Amino acid sequence: MNGPVKAKVKGVNRRQFIGNMLKTACGVGLMGMGLGIYSRQASSLPAMAIRPPGALPEEEFLGSCIRCGMCVRDCPYDILKLGQLGSDDVVPGTPYFTARTGPCEMCVDIPCVPACPTNALDHGLTDINDARMGLAVVVDQETCIAFLGLRCEVCFNICPIRGDAITLNYQHNTRSGKHAMFIPVVHSEACTGCGLCEKACILEEAAIKVFPTHLAKGELGKHYRLGWKEKQKAGGALVTPDAEHRYNLPEGVRYDLQGKGLIMDGTEEVPVSSNPLDTLNDGNPLDTLNKGLEDR
């Protein structure tokens, strides 16, 4: 600052000037810190709010989305909304949809994505089946009528990639003891989180719901290895191979656990016939059992 002359003109001396500067800087600095801290708290996404397809992970998304609403405008089904201050807990101005009232219809050309000017919706997403907006979860087995033993399968049938994202698992109904249950099972490797299943669920409150993936998905400890997969990858056992089970049987007798059962070498005869009558009708059953042993 070219100090005294100018300061005199303005009627402010250097001390006042510096004091005022410091006051302003401190005030604004405190305000900035407040904004920063509050924004951290306020930027958690509520569980019912699902981001449009291609949305970057939440933290990156908040650094990329400029809240222009172009995706909202280019959604042909008008499902997207922008967060509003104090009314939906979504960061103001950022786009989301609510699966239960308006799920993503999974347009083949994904018009919302190219509308985004900042790559907050990743333009690399060209196949809607690769989108991961969230993950459907059968949250309540107590009310899902499939678990009650009724035929429903509405979520399975509405699923745009049914058979991959949702399959039906056949289970025995232990309550009735004689019926089958068709249980919907969601597979995270295929589910896009579009929310059509949640919308379609026939219950008053959906038993299948779409959540942001980080809420819906568990994660194994990093050190976990699935033995059977590792084995397959390596093409063989990675530890000492399992010792073949040895039955403590007399010589010349073997036991095939999954096949024929007890096998006597040198005879094709099964010691006990599959038809018990044969054995009973064929003299002394003990003779039959001891057959083959006598030969030695």
Add this chain to the structure above:
Amino acid sequence: MATKPRLGKEAVEAKGWLKANKWLILRRLSQFGILGLFLLGPLAGVWIVKGNLAYSMTLDFLPLSDPHILLQAVLAGVEPHGEAIIGVIIVVVVYMLIGGRVFCSWVCPVNLVTDLSCCVRRMLGIRTSTQLSRSARYWLLGVTLILPLITGAIVWEMFNPVSMAFRGLVFGLGMAWVILLGIFLFDIFVSKEGWCGRLCPVGAFYSLLGWKSLLRVVAEDREKCDDCMECYEVCPEEQVIRPALKGKEQGIGPVILSSNCTNCGRCIDVCAEDVFHFGSRFANQKTNLGSAEIKTKEQTFSDAA
């Protein structure tokens, strides 16, 4: 002060109502017209413009992006797409020519609120004002640019009343009206021109954008000034007028060179003597003062005064 005639009364008598409100009317037409264009889509299904002030697409052809918001995004780590970059270039070039703070008085929806505050303040004769520095906005601007660097999120846009107001009007307001009401009351009871003239970092950004802009208000006929003070009274950045209007003795030209002049044109309207006109920043060179020192002389009256 209570006996003072209504602001602009003399001008109306001298020039007629229409001429004494010409720029105000045009400005309101601009503000509501822009808002109307954005609302035509959602309300009437006529899609001329999509988006909002942060980024918009006109007739699927003309992209426009807000340079302050895009800069925050870039600082947060974004690589904008081609259209957004073209949009920001267009906007920056236009405001560099016509004056950055033209955004404030001709586009920004918050201006409608703060103008109303000013009006109410004047009617109620409220004179109190806190010592809020006019340079605070530049500090805040710095904060809005540092926060995305630190947090990686576009923090300011969670709070920005300017984008929130416009977006709210086009996409749904939520509780954003509370913030606007806050600004309205703040400007009336706490600080004169408190938001637009002292705090708003968006305005600060645009003022920097128009640092060397061409289009300026020029006090061409400053000799005719009869010291009625109405231009100071009506101006949202009154400190910008004095050098141009009263600087003749110090050899300062008649062009209002401060980048905080919003080119609202209210001083032109309200002046019964027709002292002010829109002109170019080079009008200083053409003045009858003619001396060489004028055109190079920088204004010593700082905005922070």
